[in-house]
Amino acid sequence: xxxxxxxxxxxxxxxxxxxxxxxxxxxxxxxxxxxxxxxxxxxxxxxxxxxxxxxxxxxxxxxxxxxxxxxxxxxxxxxxxxxxxxxxxxxxxxxxxxxxxxxxxxxxxxxxxxxxxxxxxxxxxxxxxxxxxxxxxxxxxxxxxxxxxxxxxxxxxxxxxxxxxxxxxxxxxxxxxxxxxxx
Ligand SMILES: Cc1cc2nc3c(=O)[nH]c(=O)nc-3n(C[C@H](O)[C@H](O)[C@H](O)COP(=O)(O)O)c2cc1C
Numbered sequence: 281x282x283x284x285x286x287x288x289x290x291x292x293x294x295x296x297x298x299x300x301x302x303x304x305x306x307x308x309x310x311x312x313x314x315x316x317x318x319x320x321x322x323x324x325x326x327x328x329x330x331x332x333x334x335x336x337x338x339x340x341x342x343x344x345x346x347x348x349x350x351x352x353x354x355x356x357x358x359x360x361x362x363x364x365x366x367x368x369x370x371x372x373x374x375x376x377x378x379x380x381x382x383x384x385x386x387x388x389x390x391x392x393x394x395x396x397x398x399x400x401x402x403x404x405x406x407x408x409x410x411x412x413x414x415x416x417x418x419x420x421x422x423x424x425x426x427x428x429x430x431x432x433x434x435x436x437x438x439x440x441x442x443x444x445x446x447x448x449x450x451x452x453x454x455x456x457x458x459x460x461x462x463x
Pocket of ligand 1: 386
């Protein structure tokens with residue numbers, strides 16, 4: 281199977297921490313990962329369009345910005361019309377993740393916002409089911425719509441245990457579905 285693309289934008293490291301946790305989970309299942317950022321922030325290589333086309337599945341995240349995805353990601357998707365016209369992402373499994381400073385500051389709306397371009401591209405959205413115990417237990421981030429982190433006003437990039445468990449579950453589920461679809 282082709283590598284799974286973990287694609288993110290992060291200005292101060294919180295979304296990067298989520299991306300790295302999801303990437304670890306994917307690798308622990310024996311799948312290769314392309315860990316890539318949308319803007320060149322130095323931590324990981326910048327994505328190229330061919331990786332989006334070639335990947336077996338996608339995990340996609342940005343910080344919450346006014347309850348929505350960061351503009352860098354919106355711009356990225358607005359430059360993907362050529363891929364959309366050819367239907368090159370149709371039936372690829374995908375999941376989303378975000379970080380917000382406050383608990384009720386729009387992280388769930390951002391997860392839904394991140395999902396919209398993926399649905400336009402015909403991707404198959406993978407959420408977090410309630411058989412993941414951390415989803416019921418969490419007092420920080422994590423939602424049925426995807427993984428999240430509540431970073432606080434000091435923008436702490438240390439994920440809580442529940443947030444990590446949810447990232448791990450999402451990565452496992454993405455690999456399992458990608459494998460089934462690639463059989
Ligand atoms: C322009 C801007 C808008 C933001 N909007 C929100 C928001 O709507 N809700 C929220 O809780 N945090 C908001 N934040 C805070 C970030 O989402 C939060 O610090 C996040 O953890 C940053 O992720 P990063 O460390 O990966 O860059 C905003 C930050 C900026 C710079």
